[in-house]
Amino acid sequence: MIAVQRGRIDIEAVVDSVRRDDAGAIVLFLGTVRADPGVAALDYEVYKAMAVRKQTELAERAKAKFGVLEVSIAHRLGRVPVGGDSVAIACSAAHRKEAFAACGWAMDEVKRIVPIWKSEAAPARRRPRRSNV
Amino acid sequence: MRVRVKLFATYREIVGRRELAWPIHAGDTVGTVVDGLVVKHPRLRAFRETMLLAVNEAFAHADIALADGDEVAIMPPVSGGLP
Numbered sequence: 001m002i003a004v005q006r007g008r009i010d011i012e013a014v015v016d017s018v019r020r021d022d023a024g025a026i027v028l029f030l031g032t033v034r035a036d037p038g039v040a041a042l043d044y045e046v047y048k049a050m051a052v053r054k055q056t057e058l059a060e061r062a063k064a065k066f067g068v069l070e071v072s073i074a075h076r077l078g079r080v081p082v083g084g085d086s087v088a089i090a091c092s093a094a095h096r097k098e099a100f101a102a103c104g105w106a107m108d109e110v111k112r113i114v115p116i117w118k119s120e121a122a123p124a125r126r127r128p129r130r131s132n133v
Numbered sequence: 134m135r136v137r138v139k140l141f142a143t144y145r146e147i148v149g150r151r152e153l154a155w156p157i158h159a160g161d162t163v164g165t166v167v168d169g170l171v172v173k174h175p176r177l178r179a180f181r182e183t184m185l186l187a188v189n190e191a192f193a194h195a196d197i198a199l200a201d202g203d204e205v206a207i208m209p210p211v212s213g214g215l216p
Contacts, residue, residue, distance in 0.1 A: 045142055047206055050190040113192075115185070115208055117142040 001072040002055045004048050009074045009088045018070035018092040025096035027103040031087035033080050040123040041081045047115035051075065054114045058106055066102035068093040073106065075116060086118075134158070134201035138166060141208045144184075147176045157199050163188060164195030166205055183210055 001017035003009075015028055033042050059071035069092045076086045089106050093099035110116075138155045140148050148170070155166055163186050171177045186193050187206040199205065 045145075047139065047141055047187075047190075047208065050187060050206065053190050112211060115141065115187075115206070115211060117209060117211070119142070 001074060002052055002059060003074040004046055004051050004055070004077050005074065006076070006078045009076065009085050011085065011088060014072050014074055014088045014090045017072045018090045020069050020092055022094060023069050023092035024094050025099040026090060026092045027096070027099040029087075029089045029103050029107055030085050031107070033082050033084050033086055035082045036120070038122050039082065039120045041079050041084075041121040042086065042118045043079050043121050044075070044077050044086065045117045045119070046075070046077045048077065051114050051116055055110070058109050058114070061109075062091065062102045062106045066091075066093070066098045066105070068098050068102040071102065071106060073110065075110070075114070077116075079121060136166065136199050136201075136203045136205050138170070139204065139206045141206070143209050144177060144180065144207055148174050155205070157201070161199050162195060163193055163197050163199065163205055166199065167195065167207060170207070180209065184208065185210060 001014060015026060018026055055073040059073055062068060062071045072090045074088045080086045087110065089103055091099045091102040134157050135154050136157055137152060139152050140150060145151055157166065167184065171181060185208040186195060188197055189204050
Protein backbone atom coordinates (compact mmCIF):
# COMPACT_ATOMS: atom_id res chain seq x y z
CA MET A 1 0.00 0.00 0.00
CA ILE A 2 1.31 3.41 -0.96
CA ALA A 3 -0.76 6.35 0.23
CA VAL A 4 -0.64 10.10 0.77
CA GLN A 5 -3.83 11.00 2.53
CA ARG A 6 -5.68 13.75 4.35
CA GLY A 7 -7.56 11.46 6.71
CA ARG A 8 -6.34 9.34 9.59
CA ILE A 9 -4.07 6.40 8.73
CA ASP A 10 -5.77 3.05 9.33
CA ILE A 11 -2.88 1.26 11.04
CA GLU A 12 -4.50 -2.14 10.90
CA ALA A 13 -5.06 -1.77 7.15
CA VAL A 14 -1.38 -0.84 6.70
CA VAL A 15 -0.28 -3.94 8.62
CA ASP A 16 -2.76 -6.18 6.80
CA SER A 17 -1.46 -4.91 3.46
CA VAL A 18 1.96 -6.54 4.10
CA ARG A 19 0.72 -9.85 5.57
CA ARG A 20 1.83 -12.97 3.72
CA ASP A 21 1.90 -16.63 4.61
CA ASP A 22 5.64 -16.78 3.93
CA ALA A 23 6.32 -13.89 6.35
CA GLY A 24 7.57 -14.64 9.84
CA ALA A 25 7.87 -11.01 10.89
CA ILE A 26 6.13 -7.69 10.35
CA VAL A 27 7.72 -4.44 11.57
CA LEU A 28 5.52 -1.36 11.83
CA PHE A 29 6.95 2.12 12.30
CA LEU A 30 4.72 5.05 13.22
CA GLY A 31 5.89 8.65 13.10
CA THR A 32 3.78 10.68 15.50
CA VAL A 33 3.37 14.38 16.19
CA ARG A 34 5.30 15.31 19.33
CA ALA A 35 4.09 17.95 21.76
CA ASP A 36 7.07 20.29 21.51
CA PRO A 37 6.63 23.63 23.28
CA GLY A 38 4.12 25.81 21.48
CA VAL A 39 3.15 23.10 19.00
CA ALA A 40 -0.45 21.96 18.79
CA ALA A 41 -0.23 20.29 15.40
CA LEU A 42 1.94 19.89 12.34
CA ASP A 43 0.83 20.92 8.86
CA TYR A 44 2.15 18.70 6.10
CA GLU A 45 2.48 20.10 2.60
CA VAL A 46 3.03 17.47 -0.07
CA TYR A 47 3.88 17.38 -3.76
CA LYS A 48 1.45 14.53 -3.99
CA ALA A 49 2.11 13.01 -7.41
CA MET A 50 5.86 12.97 -6.83
CA ALA A 51 5.51 11.78 -3.23
CA VAL A 52 3.47 8.78 -4.36
CA ARG A 53 6.03 8.06 -7.06
CA LYS A 54 8.96 8.31 -4.59
CA GLN A 55 7.22 6.16 -1.97
CA THR A 56 6.54 3.51 -4.61
CA GLU A 57 10.20 3.59 -5.68
CA LEU A 58 11.33 3.34 -2.06
CA ALA A 59 9.15 0.33 -1.37
CA GLU A 60 10.57 -1.47 -4.42
CA ARG A 61 14.15 -0.54 -3.49
CA ALA A 62 13.63 -1.76 0.07
CA LYS A 63 12.44 -5.12 -1.24
CA ALA A 64 15.46 -5.45 -3.54
CA LYS A 65 17.98 -4.23 -0.97
CA PHE A 66 16.84 -6.19 2.09
CA GLY A 67 14.94 -9.09 0.57
CA VAL A 68 11.77 -8.17 2.43
CA LEU A 69 8.45 -9.40 1.08
CA GLU A 70 6.13 -6.42 1.19
CA VAL A 71 6.54 -2.75 2.09
CA SER A 72 3.72 -0.27 2.68
CA ILE A 73 4.14 3.46 3.23
CA ALA A 74 1.30 5.83 4.18
CA HIS A 75 1.85 9.53 4.89
CA ARG A 76 -0.51 12.22 6.07
CA LEU A 77 -1.18 15.46 4.27
CA GLY A 78 -2.64 18.55 5.91
CA ARG A 79 -2.99 19.12 9.65
CA VAL A 80 -2.13 16.38 12.12
CA PRO A 81 -2.70 17.14 15.82
CA VAL A 82 -0.26 16.29 18.60
CA GLY A 83 -0.39 12.56 19.21
CA GLY A 84 -1.60 11.81 15.69
CA ASP A 85 0.20 9.50 13.28
CA SER A 86 1.88 11.36 10.44
CA VAL A 87 3.51 8.38 8.76
CA ALA A 88 3.23 4.60 8.90
CA ILE A 89 5.65 2.12 7.35
CA ALA A 90 5.15 -1.63 7.50
CA CYS A 91 7.60 -4.26 6.24
CA SER A 92 7.09 -8.00 6.17
CA ALA A 93 9.90 -10.53 5.84
CA ALA A 94 10.67 -14.16 6.45
CA HIS A 95 12.72 -13.11 9.50
CA ARG A 96 12.64 -10.07 11.76
CA LYS A 97 16.19 -8.86 11.11
CA GLU A 98 15.49 -7.90 7.49
CA ALA A 99 12.12 -6.41 8.43
CA PHE A 100 13.67 -4.12 11.08
CA ALA A 101 16.49 -3.09 8.74
CA ALA A 102 14.19 -2.35 5.81
CA CYS A 103 11.73 -0.38 7.93
CA GLY A 104 14.47 1.84 9.40
CA TRP A 105 16.05 2.41 6.02
CA ALA A 106 12.71 3.22 4.38
CA MET A 107 11.90 5.85 7.02
CA ASP A 108 15.31 7.51 6.59
CA GLU A 109 14.72 7.61 2.84
CA VAL A 110 11.21 9.04 3.23
CA LYS A 111 12.75 11.93 5.17
CA ARG A 112 15.47 12.36 2.56
CA ILE A 113 13.72 12.14 -0.79
CA VAL A 114 9.93 12.26 -0.49
CA PRO A 115 8.75 15.84 -1.18
CA ILE A 116 6.90 16.57 2.05
CA TRP A 117 7.37 19.67 4.20
CA LYS A 118 6.06 20.24 7.67
CA SER A 119 5.34 23.41 9.52
CA GLU A 120 4.37 23.86 13.14
CA ALA A 121 0.90 25.06 14.05
CA ALA A 122 0.60 26.91 17.35
CA PRO A 123 -2.41 26.46 19.61
CA ALA A 124 -5.34 28.67 18.61
CA ARG A 125 -5.56 31.86 20.63
CA ARG A 126 -8.73 32.39 22.51
CA ARG A 127 -10.39 35.47 21.12
CA PRO A 128 -12.70 37.64 23.13
CA ARG A 129 -16.24 36.67 22.29
CA ARG A 130 -18.15 39.36 20.48
CA SER A 131 -21.36 40.49 21.92
CA ASN A 132 -24.32 41.95 20.12
CA VAL A 133 -25.56 43.60 23.23
CA MET B 134 6.17 27.38 -25.39
CA ARG B 135 5.50 27.33 -21.71
CA VAL B 136 6.03 25.16 -18.67
CA ARG B 137 4.01 24.78 -15.49
CA VAL B 138 5.95 25.75 -12.40
CA LYS B 139 4.90 24.31 -9.05
CA LEU B 140 6.12 25.97 -5.87
CA PHE B 141 6.11 24.56 -2.38
CA ALA B 142 6.33 25.66 1.25
CA THR B 143 8.48 28.81 1.72
CA TYR B 144 8.76 29.39 -2.03
CA ARG B 145 5.00 29.18 -2.47
CA GLU B 146 4.63 31.80 0.27
CA ILE B 147 7.20 34.11 -1.32
CA VAL B 148 5.70 33.91 -4.81
CA GLY B 149 2.13 33.85 -3.51
CA ARG B 150 1.10 31.08 -5.91
CA ARG B 151 1.14 27.29 -5.86
CA GLU B 152 1.45 27.04 -9.58
CA LEU B 153 2.06 29.32 -12.51
CA ALA B 154 2.61 29.18 -16.26
CA TRP B 155 6.07 30.33 -17.33
CA PRO B 156 7.11 31.08 -20.93
CA ILE B 157 10.22 29.32 -22.23
CA HIS B 158 12.32 29.53 -25.37
CA ALA B 159 14.17 26.78 -27.21
CA GLY B 160 17.20 25.72 -25.18
CA ASP B 161 15.90 27.00 -21.86
CA THR B 162 16.78 24.83 -18.87
CA VAL B 163 15.40 24.43 -15.37
CA GLY B 164 18.08 26.89 -14.31
CA THR B 165 16.82 29.49 -16.79
CA VAL B 166 13.35 29.28 -15.26
CA VAL B 167 14.71 29.53 -11.72
CA ASP B 168 16.85 32.54 -12.69
CA GLY B 169 13.78 34.25 -14.14
CA LEU B 170 11.75 33.58 -11.03
CA VAL B 171 14.52 34.89 -8.79
CA VAL B 172 14.62 38.13 -10.79
CA LYS B 173 10.86 38.51 -10.41
CA HIS B 174 10.84 37.45 -6.75
CA PRO B 175 14.18 38.56 -5.26
CA ARG B 176 13.39 36.99 -1.87
CA LEU B 177 13.96 33.62 -3.54
CA ARG B 178 17.61 34.51 -4.11
CA ALA B 179 18.68 33.51 -0.60
CA PHE B 180 17.45 29.97 -1.31
CA ARG B 181 18.92 29.63 -4.80
CA GLU B 182 21.70 27.21 -3.80
CA THR B 183 19.56 24.86 -1.72
CA MET B 184 16.49 24.50 -3.93
CA LEU B 185 15.45 21.01 -4.94
CA LEU B 186 14.38 20.90 -8.55
CA ALA B 187 12.25 18.40 -10.42
CA VAL B 188 10.95 18.01 -13.94
CA ASN B 189 7.87 15.89 -14.55
CA GLU B 190 8.04 14.45 -11.01
CA ALA B 191 11.69 13.39 -11.15
CA PHE B 192 14.53 15.23 -9.40
CA ALA B 193 16.53 17.20 -11.94
CA HIS B 194 19.70 19.26 -12.19
CA ALA B 195 19.51 22.89 -13.25
CA ASP B 196 21.04 22.14 -16.64
CA ILE B 197 18.18 19.88 -17.79
CA ALA B 198 16.60 21.26 -20.98
CA LEU B 199 12.86 21.88 -20.92
CA ALA B 200 10.14 21.15 -23.44
CA ASP B 201 6.74 22.70 -23.95
CA GLY B 202 4.28 21.52 -21.30
CA ASP B 203 6.86 20.22 -18.83
CA GLU B 204 6.05 20.45 -15.14
CA VAL B 205 8.86 22.07 -13.17
CA ALA B 206 8.83 21.85 -9.38
CA ILE B 207 10.88 24.16 -7.19
CA MET B 208 11.08 22.82 -3.67
CA PRO B 209 12.84 23.52 -0.40
CA PRO B 210 14.92 20.68 1.02
CA VAL B 211 12.65 17.93 2.29
CA SER B 212 11.52 18.23 5.92
CA GLY B 213 14.09 15.84 7.27
CA GLY B 214 14.26 16.15 11.01
CA LEU B 215 16.51 14.09 13.23
CA PRO B 216 16.85 10.42 12.39
